[in-house]
Amino acid sequence: MAEGCELPCLSPGRIMRPDDANFAGNVHGGIILKMIEEAGAIISTRHCNSQDGEPCVAALARVERTDFLSPVCIGEVANVSAEITYTSRHSVEVQVNVMSENILTGAKKVTNKATLWYVPLSLKNVNKVVEVPPIQYARKEQEEEGKKRYEEQKLDRLETKQRNGDVIFPIINPEPHTVGYSQSSLIHLVGPSDCTLLGFVHGGVTMKLMDEVAGIVAARHCKTNIVTASVDAINFHEKIKKGSVITISGRMTFTSNKSMEIEVFVDADPFVDEARERYRAVSAFFTYVSLSKEGKPLPVPQLLVRALCTGLRASGASPAAAAPGQSPAGSAQHILFPSIIQQKNMRGRASGLVGFAFVIFTPVSIET
């Protein structure tokens, strides 16, 4: 018996259940994201309260881009481990790894490596960020690398904060494989178990709902078994209060031969608190792949580009421009909405086209 050991080596994970998975038995990416975030919240809250000082609760500020390296199945055990890898004065970087384990065969696979940033908020005054106790680094370079990552994410968070929220316009009688055909939205009433001790929604709960909407968009588009392949960096600018209604909306923004990119928006409506209007709380891009019954990647139907709103004139979206044959990208079609153009830019892609697309094809245009 592991004596003298505070938490012996075997701290078992969680068995994946049918309700965690889609009809093909693949665990939803959102379930994994929620587990990752809970682990991050625990370890960073623990760390931030480890010295005498104001009691605080760590709130998720950002998740770096995350890949889903291999699918997790019902009956497998998800083992989550978390470690603090950097601290700035007001934030904590946590590295979370998820390993799936088939306890019948013993096979283990790393499924996710995620990096999350937390900010400690005072338990007494939710608007006050408290100071983070510094961690010790084994090697000097670890601190320097961490500082670099910290500066990079700070810049990205600042930039995304300035963006204005896009709105998903509803489409009546959409054609198959257009954006309007698969776009979906979901409303959720924030309950007590969705929230931290401060009474704000856990970041993991939000990400789980975002993945749910993105998955439905992907499934509606290609009508096959779909799984989350990756999530781009997500910034949590605005807290969401208990009792709010949140609307999570998703639309397909891009397809390649084998993958689909879905943009997801989270809007919060603190409707019992009349002082505040509905606001954009989070937005993110999810990438999905389509799988055959044997789990092999399937080709994805190409996204057809149409004017988004019947009421708006799609000035630049001429039939010729939309013809797949004329697209230099060949198998890929990319819809650029004004706000998406900016977002792509910040995400370091398609930046060369931004001004061009933004000026010429307003409000709806095609990247060629």
Next chain:
Amino acid sequence: MAEGCELPCLSPGRIMRPDDANFAGNVHGGIILKMIEEAGAIISTRHCNSQDGEPCVAALARVERTDFLSPVCIGEVANVSAEITYTSRHSVEVQVNVMSENILTGAKKVTNKATLWYVPLSLKNVNKVVEVPPIQYARKEQEEEGKKRYEEQKLDRLETKQRNGDVIFPIINPEPHTVGYSQSSLIHLVGPSDCTLLGFVHGGVTMKLMDEVAGIVAARHCKTNIVTASVDAINFHEKIKKGSVITISGRMTFTSNKSMEIEVFVDADPFVDEARERYRAVSAFFTYVSLSKEGKPLPVPQLLVRALCTGLRASGASPAAAAPGQSPAGSAQHILFPSIIQQKNMRGRASGLVGFAFVIFTPVSIET
């Protein structure tokens, strides 16, 4: 009623939890409806398998109009009792009563009395309805009264089946207190725990989601604590298969001084099963009331009538007709869409106006 019956006295209880309730601590009507339906499904499935014959699972066909007689709070125990009160050759009528109990004070209140109709479907062939073993009646009149109820509901189910589904058109930038302002929709991916042994969604799961949407519509309209007051009869014409995506949409159709009527549609999209298009599975009317912090009924803001869709010309909805001052009902405004007119008629209301409203005010009109 059915004496010598296996279950009547049985009264299973469940403690109401924070996630079952709104921010004011009132348990959602949908949670109660789900408990009622589960009790009904158990007792009728058990009865239908009580004699040698094909194994079967009882599927919900209809719930009669149900009133929520008093609100249930977090920490209270909901006691549900169920009894079979009539059997026809292919259907079972179940009476379910719900009593809330404050286990700290011992106070008990009847909260619901619901009547549900189930049809037993063969476990081997879901399209086959098996025969129901007859029950014994204590008095001859019980059988006669049951037969009358059976005939009545059969007629109503037949009539509602013929109705065409209405569609909720999205509104851009709606004004407060219009239909478009509060209308809401939710998507749900049907998971394993939502389903019966036959792989179809439990009626109670559907009703819980319907109540959730109706509640959000009501809360968005009046921005107060709202509770379910009643649900009109609901017919379940179409089964919903595991793995489907269901869209539940709600819109306000009527306000009186103290109550709101919300119409809710359930559309199922069996998207992995390409043989079938999206279809209307269920629709119903929920009535909500608004409560003060002390639990007293509050006045409800009147529903403002506007043209529903920017793209559609609301020919008959002239400004004059829309003026509240001209409404003889004074405090009540009733929007009649073509399909709703028919529905109101069948529900025994607004019947005198139907032809008139239908002809004159198309596609959007006001009951005066």
Next chain:
Amino acid sequence: MAEGCELPCLSPGRIMRPDDANFAGNVHGGIILKMIEEAGAIISTRHCNSQDGEPCVAALARVERTDFLSPVCIGEVANVSAEITYTSRHSVEVQVNVMSENILTGAKKVTNKATLWYVPLSLKNVNKVVEVPPIQYARKEQEEEGKKRYEEQKLDRLETKQRNGDVIFPIINPEPHTVGYSQSSLIHLVGPSDCTLLGFVHGGVTMKLMDEVAGIVAARHCKTNIVTASVDAINFHEKIKKGSVITISGRMTFTSNKSMEIEVFVDADPFVDEARERYRAVSAFFTYVSLSKEGKPLPVPQLLVRALCTGLRASGASPAAAAPGQSPAGSAQHILFPSIIQQKNMRGRASGLVGFAFVIFTPVSIET
């Protein structure tokens, strides 16, 4: 960064949420039991599949008596660790420890130390028990002590298997503080996420429901905030299949000054599967204590002894015998039902009185 370490030292636990707790914020004992059992199931299934051989799933056979050493609150983190401490040819003994951690103050408390016995069932043939790979012991005595524990529990399991199931009769208009006043039952339809890969209910799911019923019985009796203090050894003789309906019934059997003992029965009804009648799957005794708002133990109202069932003549339970003043035990009154008498005997209590009570006081008698 803990390199070379498969699961770095920090494998965070689970945050306790509002739905896990009662209205006073104390986490239900059943939630903890479910976490303990999941940890045990993972580690023992992993071990039993660690050598080449038939794939198998560990099924819970028994939980030894467990004390709840300190209450866990909403917002605290429950850390679970598990270790295999003995293996026989066909069973695995697992020791699970639960530690609650207040991540704001850093305070940690051991809340539970549980011992569970698992039996590996073949994945292909659920009725076949496969062989367990032996573990290595650090010291020779560990094996001997384990063997002794193994023999003891085997004997106890054998004895309890022979017991006849008692039935809880419903009482009409019970008086306060009698058995009938607080007895309660709950029905649960077994869903997919309640089950293991073999399609049988997880032992932890059953224990959570048992604790829920026991908690309702305790709260009805003393109308205060109550918490689980301990659970007697529980044997799982019979598996419960997916799709079954389980009825969990509880009744108070004993009160001391500060505690209540509640007997809980689990009956399974595989109601669409005609081959089998309803059967008793599990039974157990839970001990609860009553707490003040400050968390201090409160005196418990004494259990009043009345004939249990209106339909039965309680021959020996004369008013004189029931008078509290005449009870030599003073503060304790113990109802002995025939089946309970046997159980008490096996649990090493009240053994001198068994034959006597059983013969003279049928069917309900009092321990004096």
